[in-house]
């Protein structure tokens with residue numbers, strides 16, 4: 001599916017990049033003191049070295065290759081780095097500091113999603129492919145590089161102000177947070193795979209047995225209450241994204257296998273028990289305002305004033321979708337992760353406001369980035385981790401989110417609470433939840449996270 005043409009864009013000046021990045025820096029730490037930060041021409045206390053500003057006058061999706069420099073015991077990639085002979089940070093007398101790479105441009109490049117906006121690469125679902133990303137090319141998808149950049153700036157601001165900065169806290173004073181979410185695509189299709197397999201092997205008796213079960217017993221994926229109870233055992237509440245569209249897309253891609261109206265009392269019961277219920281917008285809505293408007297008007301459970309969204313198949317067209325979310329006054333989205341790999345699509349582990357290239361300002365809606373999806377972990381086109389490999393693979397990413405006081409967003413489909421799934425099923429989910437609980441994470445719904453961010457910083 002090709003990318004739509006580039007819309008008209010506003011110039012991305014140095015001032016615009018500064019304002020956008022510093023706004024997020026101030027949200028990432030508690031009570032950031034007033035310290036002037038900027039390029040040499042403004043004589044700031046914290047001076048940022050200017051590197052390759054012509055890049056932002058063009059439309060190239062990719063900047064020059066990053067340099068790998070030691071910082072905080074790790075070696076993150078530094079884009080817009082000029083002179084490897086200079087130290088990254090120079091602390092000077094009288095509360096002055098100089099940062100010897102263009103931290104603002106590098107953070108802006110990754111956080112704004114510049115690469116996917118200017119790249120025309122899309123996969124068969126219209127998504128920006130992981131294979132086309134700088135995260136894939138330079139191998140840093142599981143590192144929130146922008147948070148590492150912010151640590152350099154933090155050291156500079158601490159020096160300039162004489163005050164220690166602390167990462168922001170979450171509910172109950174927790175040092176990090178986790179959002180557990182479920183996209184509800186299927187409730188009635190667990191029987192289909194074993195039935196088809198029996199047919200393929202010519203085992204008519206086996207096929208008949210599956211068919212009999214289908215008509216006489218509850219489907220193993222018809223398990224919304226089980227999902228809620230499983231999550232509640234960890235003291236957590238989750239966000240359920242429901243698909244209002246039952247019909248498949250014109251290209252044959254399936255939407256829901258259920259009709260939302262038929263399960264409305266169960267959806268209300270989930271909400272009454274403390275879960276959050278939001279919109280899982282169907283195929284095609286990410287690029288179609290009228291279509292998205294119709295789905296946004298479907299009342300899911302109890303109507304509330306915090307509309308949140310995640311697109312089915314993680315469909316997201318960077319040149320169109322963000323503007324639709326502002327047009328419809330969505331308060332948050334949680335679509336932005338790579339389907340092909342766990343990690344950080346915008347190289348940032350906190351919720352953020354995506355950049356609006358048409359206006360040169362931040363969008364109104366909050367992005368709660370998606371870090372790990374069950375399907376990513378075991379899928380012929382994504383990763384093929386064994387159950388024993390899952391937690392060791394994810395742990396370094398979790399450590400990074402914890403270290404920077406971020407939010408870890410997990411997507412586990414209800415169909416993967418089926419005990420028959422022994423690859424990325426309920427046991428693997430439970431191991432992941434046990435890990436998160438053991439690290440004292442503050443569990444919250446996406447709406448809880450939105451409220452904490454919104455009320456702290458508005």
Ligand SMILES: [Zn+2]
Pocket residue numbers: 183184185280311312313314
């Ligand atoms: Zn879906």
